[in-house]
Amino acid sequence: MPKRILQGKVTSDKNDQTVTVLVERRFTHPVMKKTVRSTKKYRAHDAENQFKVGDTVRIIECAPISKTKRWEVLVDATA
Numbered sequence: 001m002p003k004r005i006l007q008g009k010v011t012s013d014k015n016d017q018t019v020t021v022l023v024e025r026r027f028t029h030p031v032m033k034k035t036v037r038s039t040k041k042y043r044a045h046d047a048e049n050q051f052k053v054g055d056t057v058r059i060i061e062c063a064p065i066s067k068t069k070r071w072e073v074l075v076d077a078t079a
Contacts, residue, residue, distance in 0.1 A: 003060050003061040003062070004060070004061050005058055005059070005060050005061075005074065006021075006023045006042070006058065006059050006071075007023070007056065007057070007058050007059075008021040008022050008023035008024065008042070008056070008057065008059070009021065009022050009054065009055070009056055009057075010022075010051050010052065010053055010054060010055045010056075010057055011041065011053065012053065013046070013049070013051060013052055013053055016049065017045060017046055017047055017049060018043055018044070018045065018046060018069060019043075019044050019046045019051050019057070019073065020041055020042070020043055020044075021041065021042050021043075021044050021057060021059055021071075021073075022039055022040075022041050023039065023040055023041075023042060023059075024037055024038070024039045025037075025038050025039075025040075026038075042059060042070075042071050043068045043069045043071070044057075044059045044069065044071040044072055044073050045062070045065050045069050045071070045072040045073065046072075046073045047072075050075075051073060057073050057074070058073070058074040058076070059071040059072065059073055059074060060072060060074045
């Protein structure tokens with residue numbers, strides 16, 4: 001099964017090798033037929049501590065790194 005890739009904004013980089021990423025998804029409400037915004041925060045592994053608050057990053061699923069970290073920041077070669 002392919003690994004999920006999400007895009008979001010870094011909201012915290014205070015922990016060593018960890019960033020908190022806020023991911024927003026939009027969907028149509030099944031009854032109201034209105035577009036709804038839903039957000040969720042993910043903790044992602046950032047090995048080099050290179051991402052700061054406000055950066056837009058992509059994260060990919062990985063094996064558990066710690067109690068809360070199941071994602072790691074995807075470093076693109078083009079970036």
